[in-house]
Amino acid sequence: MMKKIVVEKIVKKKKKKNLKIGVDLLYKDFKEAVKVVGFTSVDEFVKYAKLDSNDVLTWEAKDEIPYFVSLLLHILKGDKEVLPSSLSLQSIVEECLPLASLLEEASSFPSKLEEMFLLQKQLNDSTNGKNWELGLNKFNKEINWLRCIHMEVAELIDSTPWKHWKNINSAPDMNNIHVELVDIWHFLMSYILQETNVPKAVSLVNTHCIYEAAQNIDVNLIIKESEKLSYIALAIETKNMPSFSGIERFIEQFFRACKSAGLSFSWLQKLYIGKNCLNQFRQDNGYKEGTYKKVWNGSEDNVVMVELLKTIEDVSFDELYEQLKLKYNQN
Numbered sequence: 001m002m003k004k005i006v007v008e009k010i011v012k013k014k015k016k017k018n019l020k021i022g023v024d025l026l027y028k029d030f031k032e033a034v035k036v037v038g039f040t041s042v043d044e045f046v047k048y049a050k051l052d053s054n055d056v057l058t059w060e061a062k063d064e065i066p067y068f069v070s071l072l073l074h075i076l077k078g079d080k081e082v083l084p085s086s087l088s089l090q091s092i093v094e095e096c097l098p099l100a101s102l103l104e105e106a107s108s109f110p111s112k113l114e115e116m117f118l119l120q121k122q123l124n125d126s127t128n129g130k131n132w133e134l135g136l137n138k139f140n141k142e143i144n145w146l147r148c149i150h151m152e153v154a155e156l157i158d159s160t161p162w163k164h165w166k167n168i169n170s171a172p173d174m175n176n177i178h179v180e181l182v183d184i185w186h187f188l189m190s191y192i193l194q195e196t197n198v199p200k201a202v203s204l205v206n207t208h209c210i211y212e213a214a215q216n217i218d219v220n221l222i223i224k225e226s227e228k229l230s231y232i233a234l235a236i237e238t239k240n241m242p243s244f245s246g247i248e249r250f251i252e253q254f255f256r257a258c259k260s261a262g263l264s265f266s267w268l269q270k271l272y273i274g275k276n277c278l279n280q281f282r283q284d285n286g287y288k289e290g291t292y293k294k295v296w297n298g299s300e301d302n303v304v305m306v307e308l309l310k311t312i313e314d315v316s317f318d319e320l321y322e323q324l325k326l327k328y329n330q331n
Helices: 002-017 027-036 042-049 053-062 067-076 089-106 109-128 145-157 174-195 198-206 219-237 243-260 265-284 301-311 317-329
Strands: none
Touching (some): 109 198, 145 174, 145 219, 174 265, 174 301, 198 243, 265 301, 265 317, 301 317
């Protein structure tokens, strides 16, 4: 009876959270697993778990089984000896569901990272010239990514009530903190690309992307974790830390800052596409020459971009660029 309650709970949570389907078992393996746990057929398992038979037909056609179904089968098998005996089956389910969802989502991280690094390289090539990796832009102006990171950290901290002499009880601007983290990510990716290539960059970053963003925000922790990025930048700049080991420290610390600020990797990626697109839009509309209008009908362009992102489920560079153009022309 307990197992059936847990099974129903998992299915309800799956529907409520709208978890994506990921490949965990092939359909033939699923059929075998159903028999191993004691069901005579897939139909019997479907009725027991109160699943939708149409979903099962889709799994069979695609030869893909969702993670949550694998989790059901694992629990029904009674394979609990590896877990602390003090944990109830229901608490195990509560712990496993976010992890299953996160791991499922993480399978797309390498391709998302590659897309971001390629977009960053393309933006740098466009705005700074083809040889920006050598430390100079096309106007022979020095490029210092470490200084850029340091300055963006200061802007992030300024989005919090850090001052002891005024506005001490004001709320942090979490939306702007997230935008500033994305700005730091732009410059950090550029610094990484200056030192290595795209495949190596993806490999370096990929293992750090799997984390659960904080739900309860501690402003002091955000400040401390963000300040550490400045310390790393200064350590590299003053030759107190080798560049390559500095990159690894940078990556690890950046995602700690994201975690503390409640910024998930998925939202980071979406905001990055948005900010990358906005940066390109700015360059195309006179940003470097000083003719670009940063405030659109009373709202800063960053704010407009974030609001647009909230209305787009699967963001694409081209679609967002057109939306920005429409908003800018209404200014």
